[in-house]
Amino acid sequence: MKYDIVIIGAGPAGLSAAVYARRAGLTVAVLEQNIYGGQIVNTPEVENYPGVGRQTGVELAMALYNQAADTGADIVLEGVTEVRLQQDPKVVVTTGGEYEAGAVIIANGAKRRLLGCPGEDTFSGRGVSYCATCDGAFFRGKEVSIVGGGNTALEDALFLANNCSKVYLIHRRDQFRGSKILVDAVVAKQNIEILYDSTVEEVTGSDKVEAIRVRNKLSGEEQSLPVSALFVAVGLAPENSLFTDQVELSEAGYIKAGEDCCTSCDGVFVAGDTRTKELRQIVTAAADGAVAATAAARWLDTH
Numbered sequence: 627m628k629y630d631i632v633i634i635g636a637g638p639a640g641l642s643a644a645v646y647a648r649r650a651g652l653t654v655a656v657l658e659q660n661i662y663g664g665q666i667v668n669t670p671e672v673e674n675y676p677g678v679g680r681q682t683g684v685e686l687a688m689a690l691y692n693q694a695a696d697t698g699a700d701i702v703l704e705g706v707t708e709v710r711l712q713q714d715p716k717v718v719v720t721t722g723g724e725y726e727a728g729a730v731i732i733a734n735g736a737k738r739r740l741l742g743c744p745g746e747d748t749f750s751g752r753g754v755s756y757c758a759t760c761d762g763a764f765f766r767g768k769e770v771s772i773v774g775g776g777n778t779a780l781e782d783a784l785f786l787a788n789n790c791s792k793v794y795l796i797h798r799r800d801q802f803r804g805s806k807i808l809v810d811a812v813v814a815k816q817n818i819e820i821l822y823d824s825t826v827e828e829v830t831g832s833d834k835v836e837a838i839r840v841r842n843k844l845s846g847e848e849q850s851l852p853v854s855a856l857f858v859a860v861g862l863a864p865e866n867s868l869f870t871d872q873v874e875l876s877e878a879g880y881i882k883a884g885e886d887c888c889t890s891c892d893g894v895f896v897a898g899d900t901r902t903k904e905l906r907q908i909v910t911a912a913a914d915g916a917v918a919a920t921a922a923a924r925w926l927d928t929h
């Protein structure tokens with residue numbers, strides 16, 4: 627299969643790139659290994675994407691998908707297993723076959739970071755969860771905990787508080803990283819108890835999660851909280867091992883690029899959370915998609 631542009635990832639960045647590339651008259655394949663929409667499908671409510679008011683993450687994902695599909699982009703559910711980016715044409719190998727491309731846009735997003743404490747792995751899927759929207763309903767009426775201090779942890783704590791009897795929000799510092807509007811809402815919520823300067827040391831239970839051991843970093847005191855679930859919301863990490871040696875990565879593993887979305891490899895562009903950038907938001911991911919597709923179209927014109 628041969629396309630002008632192959633886009634890796636069907637989140638807001640990849641789908642926006644597809645729209646712009648199709649409007650430039652190019653043939654486009656978008657390859658996605660998991661689920662269209664990327665991380666936003668795990669977001670209970672999106673209220674800061676301009677022009678659309680409040681929507682669930684799934685609704686926004688569907689709208690992005692439909693818009694890209696309507697332009698005529700081929701959106702394919704196949705995971706990428708290998709890339710050969712430094713040749714012409716470039717080759718992207720997937721679980722379903724081989725794609726040749728004039729230019730490639732990497733928009734594979736970032737993955738959830740693990741907490742790394744004892745018991746996290748053992749109880750994963752049995753009370754330890756990385757998606758409050760997906761799993762919160764299983765713990766209706768119960769006491770649960772969530773760890774993290776960013777927008778995800780704050781939004782998810784609010785979501786859980788509407789379903790669960792009590793939510794312990796555990797953050798390792800005394801200041802949240804997330805937006806003030808969410809911090810204020812969390813602080814005002816009666817059934818959320820915030821444990822600042824605290825870390826989760828261990829998840830315990832027999833068959834499923836029964837408690838977590840939490841340590842206050844200042845006093846050194848430890849306590850066991852009897853909860854049915856631990857939601858982990860400690861941020862994102864890039865997964866770019868496929869591209870090592872072909873495009874330059876930062877020390878943290880993000881693909882190095884500026885606002886022009888150009889990578890160190892000719893004809894390879896990058897959009898969204900997977901690149902080095904200041905602000906990882908849906909709107910900046912979508913903007914990157916537009917920039918990357920336009921840059922790729924120009925590059926194809928001259929090569």
Ligand code: NAP
Pocket residue numbers: 672673674739740741773774775776777778779781798799802803859860861862905906907
């Ligand atoms: P994030 O902003 O990177 O926050 C991660 C949080 O986890 C930080 O508070 C961090 O603590 C904490 N953390 C990291 N490693 C930890 C560890 N090992 N143990 C305990 N705590 C740990 O990640 P995010 O909340 O997933 O958000 C990702 C991006 O999406 C951000 O840019 C965010 O703004 C954006 N987002 C936006 C919205 C929205 O605008 N509505 C919603 C969700 C996400 P420190 O603060 O001490 O570093």
